[in-house]
Amino acid sequence: GQQLNQSPQSMFIQEGEDVSMNCTSSSIFNTWLWYKQDPGEGPVLLIALYKAGELTSNGRLTAQFGITRKDSFLNISASIPSDVGIYFCALGGGPLGGATNKLIFGTGTLLAVQP
């Protein structure tokens, strides 16, 4: 089956530090998504990437869709306490370009920010 590896598993940082996390897949997908989940809530979409090589920003967040279409990273600059949560990458668009609305989620990165 599809392998989707997300790292690191957890991060404990000081407020103001930059953060980077990444995901790699064993197959090519058309869409990379980054979600954040707060405790007791459902995931909320942060950034969506649809093109290989695409670099997209959303405030202090920046994400890139790898040119091989098998990896993506998410950077958070100047972290603040409210960045605490679990960050998930997710894949859509099926291997080899097949259309699908099903999402495959990564294992998540737990981010803790010390004020």
Next chain:
Amino acid sequence: SAVISQKPSRDICQRGTSLTIQCQVDSQVTMMFWYRQQPGQSLTLIATANQGSEATYESGFVIDKFPISRPNLTFSTLTVSNMSPEDSSIYLCSVLLGDTQYFGPGTRLTVL
């Protein structure tokens, strides 16, 4: 965007019983999804529920265990049947609106 509510938000149930989880969305949507998130784990898709057709289940999930209803474009239910402690999880519904999946807050289920 879509606003999604789920009921109940949490429940504690005895093994062997069943629980029906409701998902309500504030827009008419064609595609709704049900996910399971086991403690400390990621999200796994259970099934896709389109209005007017039978739900499509992912590998490892069967209709007898997780029957789904989709009576209209704004509502769906997921039943967790004959529960065991292994069913203790967060169950989330999501909807596809445009190109984006929006998630409900989840139902936290504990089975004793």
